[in-house]
Amino acid sequence: MLRRIDGIETSLQTQKRFVRVKGMLEEHLPYSQACENNKHPILKVLRRYICSQENLLEIAGGTGQHGEFFAQKFPNLYWQTSDLPKAVADLNLRITAANLRNLPLALPLDVNDSNWGMSNYELLFTANSLHIMSEKSVERFFAGIPGVIKKQGLVFIYGPFKYEGKYTTESNAQFDDWLKTRDPKSGIRDFENINTLAANAGLSLVVDESMPANNQILIFSRSE
Numbered sequence: 009m010l011r012r013i014d015g016i017e018t019s020l021q022t023q024k025r026f027v028r029v030k031g032m033l034e035e036h037l038p039y040s041q042a043c044e045n046n047k048h049p050i051l052k053v054l055r056r057y058i059c060s061q062e063n064l065l066e067i068a069g070g071t072g073q074h075g076e077f078f079a080q081k082f083p084n085l086y087w088q089t090s091d092l093p094k095a096v097a098d099l100n101l102r103i104t105a106a107n108l109r110n111l112p113l114a115l116p117l118d119v120n121d122s123n124w125g126m127s128n129y130e131l132l133f134t135a136n137s138l139h140i141m142s143e144k145s146v147e148r149f150f151a152g153i154p155g156v157i158k159k160q161g162l163v164f165i166y167g168p169f170k171y172e173g174k175y176t177t178e179s180n181a182q183f184d185d186w187l188k189t190r191d192p193k194s195g196i197r198d199f200e201n202i203n204t205l206a207a208n209a210g211l212s213l214v215v216d217e218s219m220p221a222n223n224q225i226l227i228f229s230r231s232e
């Protein structure tokens with residue numbers, strides 16, 4: 009009896025220690041406040057479109073916070089995240105710590121690669137990436153989509169956009185200036201241009217919804 013109680017106490021202590029160590033590790037993982045702020049509003053939109061689909065490819069997974077959060081919220085969805093080869097090790101810190109059945113290790117993927125080396129995804133998601141990539145990379149991003157997404161598949165793109173050359177807010181104009189100072193090839197993209205690139209890739213716009221903090225979520229469906 010005593011041994012059994014000892015055993016229970018030891019196992020509780022081990023669990024507590026595990027939770028403490030996990031917490032310490034999490035404090036040191038790559039982190040983006042923007043992800044924390046936008047994950048709940050994005051989830052609300054995803055819930056309207058993700059039901060029976062089984063797999064999703066994320067491009068430009070960054071810190072992995074979206075992958076971790078959405079994989080928890082959609083336990084039946086296999087969330088395959090990816091990022092540039094040089095960014096994958098950092099991304100995988102959080103993916104490994106999350107230890108979720110439906111969140112495999114991130115794959116190295118540069119949208120400029122001629123062959124993305126994957127196919128048959130039902131969904132594709134990317135957040136805050138098109139304004140970081142160069143215009144050429146954005147073109148390559150859309151050119152790559154038909155090779156990885158099934159027909160009728162959905163593509164979710166979250167981030168800021170311009171409409172008819174105009175910023176939606178003054179703060180987006182300032183953000184664009186800041187982006188260009190940092191990297192002249194980056195910048196907030198024109199919605200019309202994105203829509204044309206998408207159409208050339210056989211994608212039709214399903215939704216363009218305004219999101220908090222001057223962002224949009226664009227959802228495209230692959231028709232061809």
Ligand SMILES: C[S@@+](CC[C@H](N)C(=O)[O-])C[C@H]1O[C@@H](n2cnc3c(N)ncnc32)[C@H](O)[C@@H]1O
Nearest residue numbers: 068069070092095117118119135136137140145
């Ligand atoms: C601002 S971060 C966004 C990360 C994350 N999606 C988020 O919402 O926090 C931009 C991401 O784009 C990725 N990226 C930039 N160029 C890329 C490319 N050519 N192919 C794939 N990912 C790229 C970067 O490595 C980075 O993770």
